Amino acid sequence: MxxxxxxxxxxxxxxxxxxxxxxxxxxxxxxxxxxxxxxxxxxxxxxLEIPSEPSCALCQRPFSGANMEAGAICLPCMKEPPRHDGIAAATLYNDVSRRLVLAFKHGRRIALTPMLARLMAARLPPPADRLIVPVPLHRWRLWYRGFNQAALLGRSLAGMGHGALVVDALVRTRRTPVLRGLGAKARRRALAGAIRVSRSGAKAVKGRSVILVDDVLTSGATSQACVAALKRAGATSVIICCFARVLDGERNPGMATAPPWPQSETPETAKVPGAT
Incomplete structure (x- = not known):
């Protein structure tokens, strides 16, 4: 930009x-x-809840205890080591971040993009020669919404010098069901083969470090499918960057308390200033 x-x-x-x-x-x-x-x-x-230290060495999930050893790993990462190379979340998901996301994505307040992106950029490593790849929307969802919120955030991050935006590196080949409420296996089945690297994207990401951008990181199933596709295409590392992160319930006793899981993320059931 x-x-x-x-x-x-x-x-x-x-x-x-x-x-x-x-x-x-x-x-x-x-x-x-x-x-x-x-x-x-x-x-x-x-x-706004900003992730803090100490945190998991693999996924940056914050711990509540102040005397955790450096390099400590959270229970979810011990159970299933992630394929990504870190998570840079601007905020933890709570009522304020939820309303911002609703206003931005469903209320079409795209003027919020620079503010959200600046908060995300503050959690990223220093600007470097990386690629910025947004989580893709299916074409029908893109047609209905009119924009890909992840691509807008990625464009702002690129304008701040955090990498070159490759907006079509990933494609969603089919519509997927709502993942909320599904178990881990059901999520993987729903996303199997749904996200792949495009032909032009394969040439771009091979041998490169990538920042994968999305607005909200919930179960992580979609982002993990994106990471897997990027790694298969030859990406050397993939950092997931999001505005808000939902902490799941599978945490050890030293883990920070998670915000309540959202009951609904549709504009019809949340009163958001400016939402339509």
Whole structure:
């Protein structure tokens, strides 16, 4: 994403008071008035949960105990070592991050993209020569929604220098059912063969480090299918980068308490400022 030109910056700054007059800036989570068009009110900022140390050496899942040894591995990773090379999550999934995702994805508040991406970028390693690959949507889902939220976030990360965006490296060959409520085996069956690397993507990812981008990491089944496809195509490493991460219930006693599992993520059942 190219940096704004001086003329565009001047135009944006000139028109900002008019835009604020017509559309008073409000917090996308609670609807309170704020100073700028993009941002959160102070109360909602305070409620965002940022992953902290100590954390799992393999998946960066935070531990609640402060005296965990360096290199400690969480129970899920001990049971099934991940194929990815780390998870960079901007926030842990709670009510505030859920409402932001709903406003962004279902409310079509795509102006939230830069703010969400900046929070994600803060969790990534320093910018380097990597590829940025978004989790793909099936073409019918893309047609219905009108955009791929992971691709928008990836474009912003690329604009910050975190890598080159390859938007079509992964393709979803068929529609998959909702995975929430399915067991691990059922999730794998539902995703079997549903995600693959495109012909052009195979040439791009071979021998390269990849950042796999999505808005929310829930069970991890979809991201693991993406990682497996990228590794088969020759990617040397794959870091999963997301805005919000849901912690599952399979944790050891030293693991941080997980936010409640979302009962519904549809716009019809959640009142989100600006959602339609």
């Amino acid at each position: 190219p940096a704004p030109t001086p003329a565009r910056r001047f135009l944006a700054e000139t028109l900002a008071p008019l835009v604020d007059l017509v559309y008073p800036p409000r917090c996308p989570v609670c609807g309170e008035g704020i100073a700028q068009q993009v941002g959160l009110c102070a109360a909602c900022w305070e409620q």
